[in-house]
Amino acid sequence: MPKLNLFLSADVEVEPSNIIFNQSLLAPEPTLRTKAQRKALHCILSNVGKYKTQPILFNMRNQANAPEQYNPHGYGHKPLIAVIQQLQRNGLLTLKKGVARLVKKNDGDFEEAQLSEFRASETLVGLCEELGYTPKATATNTQQFVELRDLNGRLVPFEENPYSRHINELMGDYCQFLNAQRTEVDGEDLGHLHLVRKYKDWDGSKRLIHGGRSHHPFMSYSSAKRERITINGSPVATVDYPASQLNVLYSHVTGRFLYPEDPYDVAGMSRTTAKYLANLMLNNASAQAASLAASKNISDQKKLVRDNYRSDSRRFKTVSAMMKAIADRNAPIADCFFKGKAMGQQYAWLEANLVFEVARLLARTEVPALTVHDEFIVPVDMVEAVHEVRHTTGFEGLW
Numbered sequence: 001m002p003k004l005n006l007f008l009s010a011d012v013e014v015e016p017s018n019i020i021f022n023q024s025l026l027a028p029e030p031t032l033r034t035k036a037q038r039k040a041l042h043c044i045l046s047n048v049g050k051y052k053t054q055p056i057l058f059n060m061r062n063q064a065n066a067p068e069q070y071n072p073h074g075y076g077h078k079p080l081i082a083v084i085q086q087l088q089r090n091g092l093l094t095l096k097k098g099v100a101r102l103v104k105k106n107d108g109d110f111e112e113a114q115l116s117e118f119r120a121s122e123t124l125v126g127l128c129e130e131l132g133y134t135p136k137a138t139a140t141n142t143q144q145f146v147e148l149r150d151l152n153g154r155l156v157p158f159e160e161n162p163y164s165r166h167i168n169e170l171m172g173d174y175c176q177f178l179n180a181q182r183t184e185v186d187g188e189d190l191g192h193l194h195l196v197r198k199y200k201d202w203d204g205s206k207r208l209i210h211g212g213r214s215h216h217p218f219m220s221y222s223s224a225k226r227e228r229i230t231i232n233g234s235p236v237a238t239v240d241y242p243a244s245q246l247n248v249l250y251s252h253v254t255g256r257f258l259y260p261e262d263p264y265d266v267a268g269m270s271r272t273t274a275k276y277l278a279n280l281m282l283n284n285a286s287a288q289a290a291s292l293a294a295s296k297n298i299s300d301q302k303k304l305v306r307d308n309y310r311s312d313s314r315r316f317k318t319v320s321a322m323m324k325a326i327a328d329r330n331a332p333i334a335d336c337f338f339k340g341k342a343m344g345q346q347y348a349w350l351e352a353n354l355v356f357e358v359a360r361l362l363a364r365t366e367v368p369a370l371t372v373h374d375e376f377i378v379p380v381d382m383v384e385a386v387h388e389v390r391h392t393t394g395f396e397g398l399w
Contacts, residue, residue: 001217002192003115004058004080006071008046008141012132040079044087046141048120049133054191057217058084060097060116069157070144084118092124114220145171148199148208158199159206167197167208170360177363183370185229190218195371197352202342210345212352219372226377231368234379239386241355244374246278248351249333257391266329268315269322270308276301277319278326281337283344290338291319358390 047056058080065077088095098116120128128134145168148158158164175193183190195214202210218226229236241247246263250256264274277294284290298309316322327334336347355371362369362376367385370377376386 001055001057001117001190002047002051002194003196004043004056005047005050005141005143005194006043006066006073006075007143008043008050008138009073010042010046010049010133010137010141012137034079036076036079037082039073040075040083043073043075043080044083045128045131045133046138048093048124049128050135050138051120051192052125053120053122055096055117055119057115057117064154066155067157070147070155072142087124088118091121092127093118093120114217143172143194144168145175145195146197146199146208148201148206150201150204156201156206158201158208161207164208167212167356170356171195171197171214174356174360174363178368178370181368182232183229183368185218185221185225190229197356199349200345202345210342210349212349213373214352214356214371218370226372229370229377231370231377231379234381236377237380237383238372238375238377239383239390240375241351241390243275244355245282245347245351246330246333248354249336249347251354252350253333253336259391263330266325269312269325272305272308273312273322274326274329276305276309277323278330281323281326282339282347283341284338285340286338287320287323290323294319358386361389362386 059077060081063077065071065075068074084093084095087093095118096116099114146158146164148156150156175195178193178195183193193216195216197208197212197214199208199211201207218229221229226238227236242259243263247257247259250258250263262271264271264278266274276298277290280290280293280297281287284293294309298306301309312322313319316325323337327337336343351374355374359369359371359376362378362385365385367378367382369386376390378386
C-alpha cells in the first residue's frame with residue numbers, strides 16, 4: 001500500500017494552473033481556487049495516475065509542511081487535505097480516517113496506530129488518464145525511502161552521507177523487486193510496496209544512527225493472517241532471527257553471532273522472562289529504572305509472559321537478581337546493558353541494518369522476502385535460502 005508520494009510531479013501538458021475548476025468534475029466548488037490548492041491537486045492527480053485505485057496512505061492530522069528534503073515540490077499539507085476532502089465530497093474518492101494511537105484489543109494485544117487512506121474512484125482514474133497523469137508520466141520521479149524525525153515526531157532534514165545514500169539505494173532496489181512479485185492475502189493484492197526506513201534524532205545530530213525499522217500495513221496483520229499471505233501463488237513460511245538483537249550485539253562486539261546458542265537460555269528462568277527483561281536492560285539507563293519499567297509494563301504483556309514472569313519472580317526473589325542472571329549469562333556483551341533508550345535505539349539500528357542487507361541479498365538471488373522486524377516471510381520452497389544467508393551476511397564499510 002503506497003504512501004502519498006510528495007516526490008511526484010507528473011510530466012504532463014496540463015498544469016494545475018490551467019485546470020478550469022468550475023468546468024471540471026474535479027472541483028466544482030470554489031474552495032480549490034488558491035494556487036497552493038491547485039498545486040496540491042497536481043500532487044494528488046500524480047499519485048492517482050501512478051497508483052490508480054490502490055489505497056494511498058497519508059497523515060490527516062494538522063501538521064507543518066514537510067521539509068524540502070521530503071517534499072521537493074513544496075506541497076502544502078493543509079492544501080493536500082483540502083483537496084482530498086473536496087474530491088471525497090464530489091464522490092471521486094473514498095476516505096478512511098486513521099487511528100492516532102495504539103489501541104488495546106480484547107485479546108490483550110495492541111492494534112498499531114494507522115495512517116488515514118484514500119482510494120480513487122474509477123472516474124477519477126479516468127480523468128487522470130485524460131489529463132495525462134499516467135504511470136509512464138510519473139514513473140521517473142524520485143522516491144525517498146528514508147525519514148528522520150525529532151523526539152516530538154516532526155520530520156527533520158537528515159545529513160546526506162554514504163550511509164544515507166546506501167540505504168536509499170538499497171531500499172529502492174528491494175522495493176522494486178518486491179513490486180515485481182504478486183503478493184496477496186486472502187486473494188487481495190497487497191498493492192504497491194514502498195517501505196520507508198524510519199529513524200529518530202535522539203541526539204540532535206541529524207544523523208541516521210537511531211532506529212531504522214520500516215513499517216507497512218501487513219506488519220500489523222495477526223500472525224494467522226500473515227500465514228495466509230501468498231507470494232507468486234505460493235504459500236509462505238516465516239523464518240526469524242533467534243534472539244536477533246542480542247545476537248547482533250554479539251556479532252558487533254565479538255565478531256560472531258552467539259547462535260546456535262540462545263542468549264535467553266538462563267538457568268532457572270523461563271525464556272519469555274529473559275527476553276522481556278533483556279529488552280528493558282537494553283533500553284534503560286540503570287538497573288533501577290529497568291526494574292521499575294518491568295513492574296510497570298508487565299500487565300501489558302501476553303498472559304504467558306505475565307504468568308512466567310510472576311513464577312520467576314518468586315524463584316529469584318527480586319528483579320535485580322533476574323537481571324544479574326541475564327547479564328552473567330551474556331557476559332561478553334554485558335557492557336551493552338543499562339546505557340539508556342537512545343543507545344537501545346542504536347542497537348535496534350544495527351539489527352535493522354542487518355535485516356535489510358539480508359532482504360536485499362535475498363532479492364538479488366530472486367528470493368522475495370517480506371520483513372516484519374526480525375522475521376522474513378518467504379515462499380515455503382525458499383526457506384533454506386534464508387537459513388543460508390541470515391548468519392553469514394555482513395554489513396561494514398559505511399558505519
